[in-house]
Amino acid sequence: MTQGSSSHYQVLRIPVTATDKDIKVAYRKAARTAHPDHGGDAATFRRVTLAYETLIDAKRRADYDRSYGSGTAFSSRTAPAEEGAHFDAPAAGSRASAHVRRPNTPRNTAADAPVYVPSFEEVAAGGEVPLIPEPVARQQVHGMPRKRGLFGAEARIQREMRTVQLITRQILPAIPAARLVNGLQSPADNSHIDHALLSGYRLAIIGSMLLPPGAYAWNGSTLNHGGRSIAPPQLAHVVRRMQDIFPELNVTGWTVVHSTDGNLHEPVIDRHGRSRGRGDSHETVQVVNAAGLARGLKQFLSSGPAPNTVNVPVLARLLRGMH
Template sequence: MGEKFLTHYQVLGLARTATERDVKIAYRKAAKIAHPDRGGDPALFRQITESYETLVDPAKRNAYDKSYGAAGRSTPPAPTGSAHAQAREGYRGSSYGSSARAGSTGFSGFNTHRAPEHSSTAGDPAVYFPPYEGPAQGEVPIMPRPTAAQPVHGAPRKRGLFGASSRLAREARTAQLIMQQVLPGIPAARLINGLTAPFNSGYVDHVLVSGYRIAIIGSMLVPNGAFRWDGSTLVHGSKAVAPPQLLPATRQFQDLFPECNVTAWVCVHSNTGNLFEPVIDYARGTDPDGSNAVNVANAARFTREVKHFLASGPSPNVVDLHVLDRLLGGMY
């Protein structure tokens, strides 16, 4: 039934906005069904109990949300190699989403379904999964529809003592670029700003998701001139400039969201404000076309390539509420 891919919220049939009282009610109803003394499965009962113990404790629940629901979940390892994008897309057909809803009418945490496959384009109106239409009586959606329909969530946040103003300016420039150049053409795309990195104390500037593709995005500002990208550093004359280290977070997000293709992008801004600068020359095999784990490009090429990356994925007009809900839980 795909239980190993369910979050603690989905195990108990709750939305992330559930109150402590909601958690206790859902646990009691689930325990009655799954308790070994009533003929239930001991393993399932342990999973329900673990979910309850995490969500009923405010500190544990906050840490769990910031881990994107990683604790207690078992996911297949992300494939590696030069064909990583094509391979990861294959996980889409073997993973599960849950139609668990929050409410006080009963335990519904194991009503699992796959997102529907249908012919669609990125320019089509957004389709929500699970759908908002026709919920069972008394059930509450995973998140309010206005929240799901909101194209931008969160904002760049001040952190650290040094260089905060320049970092915030870079992030704001990238966010504005995405809002102006990417979101209007892809109604299902959602931009989430200011996320904690999984499993450590780091941060991720932006995450852009549409359908079953996720782009992890960082920013950098460089001086005027021509650069060369060799796959690990930007070379400017005799100087090497290291981009943000996005590969660890990309791999972690891929493990957390095996149903998605997760790829990283670094948007390189020039201090001239010209989207076509800086000019970047690419070594063989490092073109930012989405086939690499980390792609580096100036603003103009970044918007072109990231739009193609999102639009060419399966069901690009789907807003998967399970994916979006977990990403929103990771905002700091």
């Protein structure tokens, strides 16, 4: 990344988790080097000053982090390296391309130990400060469901915690590189994203529901049960926005419907009307029960390229820009 397109964090050479004290120390060091009176460059000094003034102010930093997470603050380091690059594949020239599944290497690497891109060794050798500390990148679960408003908060947290437990128990052990981020701010509007699950070059956006057991008919827009229609969380526009933000990823949406009795195979979700016969790959958002989510997410994440890769810049933007 060129210096002109670097984020404020990269200009000051600090991680996105830096404290006010870290910012002040980094600014003093960078300012001494960049100041024209000390042989520095005026343009570089202005960038250093702007970075400091933005990050040291809590409100300005929050606003910047939102633009940072949504990709509008600077050109992403993980953006495709050449025009015509598409999602679901590592950027041209990426070291992760060595880990992409090839026709002559059918072994699935999802269960392998995580590979960090860029590696922390590479970053250290280049004299750079990683966007997030290595211990943070190694965590598989980040954040907790956030209490939003007063009405229905307890029920919302209950269903979201069920999703966290399901993913933690059934998906994360099988895919060590998967990273679950809970309680995100949506870049599409003022709503929230319950969960985001990143592994390699695939990202799943997940919403949660809690309904009594029984048979429900999904017609592509509502769940119907006993003459009652229930609209699931609106995720399609969030998925599209996240796909725009992260063009190097394959982004899909999932709504998991938990049963009030705790049975992972309840409620039963039958496809009817517009959703019948379309196939999973053609739907923007899948609506499934807990067992279906565990099965579907494992298949989606493990079948992508380099599923044992932890995409550090993308994880950093999720943690700081949207969390």
